[in-house]
Amino acid sequence: MEEDYVFKIVVIGDSAVGKTQLLGRFTRDEFFLDSKSTIGIEFQTRTVDIARRRVKAQIWDTAGQERYRAVTSAYYRGALGAMLVYDVTRRHTFEHAARWVDELRAHADKSIVVMLIGNKADLAGGRAVAADEAAAFAEEQGLFFSEASALSGENVERAFLRLLEEIHANVS
Ligand code: GDP
Numbered sequence: 001m002e003e004d005y006v007f008k009i010v011v012i013g014d015s016a017v018g019k020t021q022l023l024g025r026f027t028r029d030e031f032f033l034d035s036k037s038t039i040g041i042e043f044q045t046r047t048v049d050i051a052r053r054r055v056k057a058q059i060w061d062t063a064g065q066e067r068y069r070a071v072t073s074a075y076y077r078g079a080l081g082a083m084l085v086y087d088v089t090r091r092h093t094f095e096h097a098a099r100w101v102d103e104l105r106a107h108a109d110k111s112i113v114v115m116l117i118g119n120k121a122d123l124a125g126g127r128a129v130a131a132d133e134a135a136a137f138a139e140e141q142g143l144f145f146s147e148a149s150a151l152s153g154e155n156v157e158r159a160f161l162r163l164l165e166e167i168h169a170n171v172s
Helices: 019-028 091-095 097-107 131-141 156-171
Strands: 005-012 043-050 053-060 081-087 113-119 144-147
Touching: 005 019, 005 097, 005 156, 019 043, 019 053, 019 081, 019 113, 019 156, 043 156, 053 156, 081 091, 081 097, 081 156, 091 097, 097 113, 097 131, 113 131, 113 156, 131 144, 144 156
Parallel strands: 005 053, 005 081, 081 113, 113 144
Antiparallel strands: 043 053
């Protein structure tokens, strides 16, 4: 069946926070132990029903470009949503989130909907960022927020669907 909407979503954040795994979890319900098997693939899609509409999420992965600070404005072009991911066990990846927000403000559409994701929530023992602190940062910056685990799948579906619902509410 034809979709009613195609929403481009970009996944951003520091290296190794789990961007590729989150994308794989949402689009294929898979977690790859060799996560870089998807390198070179620019985007993956999944079609879901949102408010009785068929919405195709076209989700872009940086494919490692963030390592070289080479995420270009073409990556952000046309994006209606962004998943800004940090790793709850590596504090600097959370501290860099402010830089990623600046990057979005500089390159993405003003109305882009952004969800901050604290990934690897399954590694609770190694936690270096409190959920409250991240929630406060998100509120201050006008971002939605969720912790999640690409490994266990916890909250991944819910976070992507929330983002798609918010985008849908903006465009309809
Ligand atoms: P990317 O560079 O941001 O795309 O990160 P990857 O998706 O390649 O993941 C980086 C590493 O973190 C890999 O070794 C993954 O197996 C691991 N990883 C990703 N998500 C999770 C998660 O939710 N929990 C745990 N424990 N490990 C994860």
